[in-house]
Amino acid sequence: MASTETFPELPLFDLQLQPQDLEAVAETLRSGWLTLGPRTAAFEEAFAAQLGARHAIAVSSCTAALHLAYLAAGVGPGDEVIVPAFTFAATAAAVLYCDATPVFAEIVSRKRPSLDPDDVERSITPRTKAVCAVHYAGYPAAVDRLKVICDKHGIALIEDVAHAPSATLAGRKLGTWGLAGAFSFFSNKVLSVGEGGLLCTDSDEVAAFVRSRRSHAMTSGTWDRHSGRTDTYDVVGLGFNYRLDEPRSALLLSRLQRLEAEIERRRELTLRYRSMLAQVEGIILPFEDTDVPGSSCYVIPIMIDEDGRQAEVSSRMRERGIQTSIFYPSIHRFSAYRERFPDVSLPISELASRTELTLPFYPHMTHEDQDRVVTALAEAVAR
């Protein structure tokens, strides 16, 4: 299919900021203080409070948060980290940043495309240092069971919460089940800012480590020096520049006030989508309606029942002005990973990757647009 330079009438995601969001950014810019300062601290406090976590540390991306989470779990050369393949590449790439090996585990099914705890347990070796659970599309992976397994084997549970801010399992917020949770504020996310991320943890030790490594393992920051608290600094480890800046923190803090309301709207629209999609023949609708109240409802994934039709259905949707995406190609099938890990076989993940399509979805989507997407999908799948 030749690419066409056209904007879709119905994009995959759409972002609408409010006047108060813009004002928060404008006010920060006018203050002239742009890096790690009072606004970042305020956002971190508010996010931690909303999550019920002891520490929230804003970083430059979810990839950065995953990298720091693995390092904080002690992941290093020779270690293994168990990750799903049915996720964004960062989940595994961050393991490789630590010179460790990602071990890919299977998802439960196309109906429940979350990390399979049984396969995780089978994949544990003496070298396993951590397990990373991804809360795909905003729906909780079985972190309750994974937590038990990890505790039994003395390994760390890391949660990739990129899709799932404020989502819950058994009333407990996702991101707070393991040693650390890694959130994303990428532009298409539930809480978006452009580029950004955050690591949450209840461990004081992990928090201190992450704060240090976020900014070059320096013993003081620019703000500390500006505010006269300290004069100079030492460098006490190999750190990074994974800082978020103040305009982004201000935007996030402003948007955080509406997060619960927006997720509530996402849930209503998801249930409406689901009731219609349930009538479409030839597709599998992942998860159950009863999972929706615990989900942040990030995206609407569907799986085409029949293998081998993904490109065709996607292209038919595009002809009707509807953008779709693939969440996600299995990581182990990318050429970078095939070269490094040639023998991985995960039939369920691979089938999910070959048949999944993600439909347009955003909190201000109209019922008419939803109807249009579902009609187009039904026709595209029926041929």
Added chain:
Amino acid sequence: MSDWRVPLTDIAMPEQDVEAVLDCLRSGWLTMGPRTKAFEEALARYVGTPHIVTVSSGTAALHLACQAAALGPGDEVIVPAITFVASASACRYVGAEPVLCDVRSAHDFNVDVEDVARRITSRTRAVIAVHFCGYPANVAALRALCDEHGLVLIEDCAQAIGAHVDASGRQVGTVGELGCFSFFSKKQLCVGEGGMISTADEALDASVRLFRSHAMTSSTWDRHRGHDPAYDVVDIGFNFRLDEPRAALGLSRLQRLDEDIAARRAIARAYRERLAEVPGVELAFDEQAVERASHFAFPVLLAERDTRDRFREELKSNGIQTTWYPALHTFTEYQRFAPADGLPAATEVANRHCALPLSSTMNAADVDVVVDAVHSALAVI
């Protein structure tokens, strides 16, 4: 205390900059799109280089430069000891080893080319030249040395955007295979967190672009514009992307960069004129360096470390914020990278210098306040 009479740095944020950001936010498209592209094109024209890739920070720029230069385990990279820690960390991110070298003298904080030459071994693969405080390092000599030994020259221009390497006006970042810049909040061109890489080499440009965004063969923006949703991941890349609001801010501020640098140079010259004959302080760098520099910071020298520390205390109590830059080999983490024969000039620079307030927003009255405080401080230390 945060109510400095004269802070170390300050920035102007005119309303057109704010409006550029708000306009971007209203558009609803926040990641790598048309504004990033426009910013990169404008920066390429400004620097005078074929390719600019914006990234999330100066550190990310150095990391991707080391990656693109194919540095890795077993390789040595020569790095001056007077620099921000990121210059050395970047080598370690890719598994290479930084070899610290000395700077020229207490009056020229930049890399000593002769010391670089002495530290070249069979494992040396690259040299990182740092244009410290915005004063251009001798990259012409380093270029010749690197060519002679088949080494990659990476320029760390984090503090030096807009500085010239020679009388013709050639900019820093165009002599090495790769130039790395920072848009951190205190920098001449600042957006908060951000950076960029300059290169004239198409293959290096392609490598940096690829690794900036997870080595994916297409971007969210490509897919939004109707490209095929399928993509491959062809290597282990990173998320070192800049976003659109920061690109919009950078593009707006770039229009005034030359003006801002000229204002910084005027302040530096005013300081030099007022302090030239003052016993107890010495100026660093010479008039040619001042002419070519883009003036990130204004360092002066005191007699020794204790004098410098007491000088800074006095200025602080007078509401003048100053700083100094430690040498890498004095950090706990970098002591083990110090050469056995020592780094005498770098040690002396670190012990003796003090950076006085410098911003494009300063005026003659601010210089008066600082210079008066310098005199008072010198009288009592």
